[in-house]
Amino acid sequence: MPASPPIYVTQPDLPPLETFLPYLQQIWDSRALTNGGSFHRQFEQALAEYLGVPHVSLFTNGTLALVTALQSLRIAGEVITTPYSFVATAHSLMWNGIKPVFADIDPVTLNIDPAKIEALITPQTTAIMPVHCYGTPCDVDAIQRIADDYNLKVIYDAAHAFGIRRQDGGSVLTHGDLSVLSFHATKVFNTFEGGAIISPDARSKQRIDHLKNFGFVNETTVVATGINGKMSEFNAALGLLQLQHVGRAIERRAEVERRYREHLADVPGLSMLQEPAGVTRNHSYFPVMVGPGFPVARDALYQRLRDAGILVRRYFYPLISEFSMYRSLPSARPDLLPVAHEAARQVLCLPIYPALTQADQDRVIDLIKG
Structure with a gap:
């Protein structure tokens, strides 16, 4: 097969x-x-x-x-x-x-x-x-x-x-x-x-x-x-x-996000960003944060999904401040950027696009739930 x-x-x-x-x-x-x-x-x-x-x-x-x-x-x-x-x-x-x-x-x-x-x-x-x-x-x-x-x-x-x-x-x-x-x-x-x-x-x-x-x-x-x-x-x-088509595309992205939020809401150690109030959104990305309470580390989940052909991304890891042309800047010191470093260690962006089928999205959800 x-x-x-x-x-x-x-x-x-x-x-x-x-x-x-x-x-x-x-x-x-x-x-x-x-x-x-x-x-x-x-x-x-x-x-x-x-x-x-x-x-x-x-x-x-x-x-x-x-x-x-x-x-x-x-x-x-x-x-x-x-x-x-x-x-x-x-x-x-x-x-x-x-x-x-x-x-x-x-x-x-x-x-x-x-x-x-x-x-x-x-x-x-x-x-x-x-x-x-x-x-x-x-x-x-x-x-x-x-x-x-x-x-x-x-x-x-x-x-x-x-x-x-x-x-x-x-x-x-x-x-x-x-x-x-x-x-x-x-x-x-x-x-x-x-x-x-x-x-x-x-x-x-x-x-x-x-x-x-x-x-x-x-x-x-x-x-x-x-x-x-x-x-x-x-x-x-x-x-x-x-x-002429972008309105439909954004509506479809919103549907994908709604299913993620519904099916991943109670996964221990996995959190989603709050939906901003009073904002018309475009659902451009769907990041989740893989925290200490999740059964495996973020990079282990990343690899599990990649091995299954689900090419998730760690947007944004590493931080810009960690690249060689920036890390020597005084403001790039990790101790000055604790929240950014924590986010970069935990973030995982899941597939979201108009053509994503419900079956494929279910594959992603099932692999996350383990």
């Missing part, structure tokens, strides 16, 4: 291929492949309307969007950020010659803990870069109060936060000076590869758009040392089509 196909922690949600073919035909007919073509312009407008944000600048990926967001605000010196994230968060700082300063995280949300930020501020601090981890909004009000008190910029790594809204109905992406999205294949909303910067006004968007196109203003004028970060027409066209 052939082995079952692997179950990945996530799987890209794609529209039916036949629905994408007319878009491809238009690209072939126009011969416009990049440089702000028709689909690029349509997608920026449609995405801004869908997300409820003022301005969107599309990028070829989220990492270049982070790098450019920092450049657009002329950030230098030190930036306070979280060690509990994907490495692109801190890498974007290093690419700009900025020193990351790591603050510990909140034990409930796993987002940067505002109570830890203020003590890390020095005369060299110019900004805060929080992450809406797993799509749970940061304490944006507390972070903004600190930023205002010390005249700091705030750039949100919102890679997980597509479509997240707070109780007041406003998009979480409108907080801070800029927010950065990722449309990577692993995300709730994907364009194969892609990203975006959400900016509050036309002037900010104009500077960002110059920077993502080598700094060009027109054919003969270059105003900044920009980079080639433009999204192609292919990716923009896919994004337009994906907007």
Whole structure:
């Protein structure tokens, strides 16, 4: 009997291929492949309307969007950020010659803990870069109060936060000076590869758009040392089509999460993050924490599932602060980041995506229960 196909922690949600073919035909007919073509312009407008944000600048990926967001605000010196994230968060700082300063995280949300930020501020601090981890909004009000008190910029790594809204109905992406999205294949909303910067006004968007196109203003004028970060027409066209399907995809993710919460609620030693109140969520990840009361250690459970073809991930282990290019920073000392280290030792992200069948989800649940 052939082995079952692997179950990945996530799987890209794609529209039916036949629905994408007319878009491809238009690209072939126009011969416009990049440089702000028709689909690029349509997608920026449609995405801004869908997300409820003022301005969107599309990028070829989220990492270049982070790098450019920092450049657009002329950030230098030190930036306070979280060690509990994907490495692109801190890498974007290093690419700009900025020193990351790591603050510990909140034990409930796993987002940067505002109570830890203020003590890390020095005369060299110019900004805060929080992450809406797993799509749970940061304490944006507390972070903004600190930023205002010390005249700091705030750039949100919102890679997980597509479509997240707070109780007041406003998009979480409108907080801070800029927010950065990722449309990577692993995300709730994907364009194969892609990203975006959400900016509050036309002037900010104009500077960002110059920077993502080598700094060009027109054919003969270059105003900044920009980079080639433009999204192609292919990716923009896919994004337009994906907007028609993302609502259904999020609903299906919510169903998967509900079943996990129902069937794993009483497993000793296994805990789940609290569902944030007053937030419209996107169910981008489903992390569980494997604590001391569970029959085996987190890594043993990880291996049990992997051996069964269930490719769970330890998002985020190791911490960014443990990688060789960061561990020598004073703020990377483990004793300064106890909550982040505890989370990294316990976290396990379970498979969650629209095409996950109930039978496959039951396999995951049964193996966890042992």
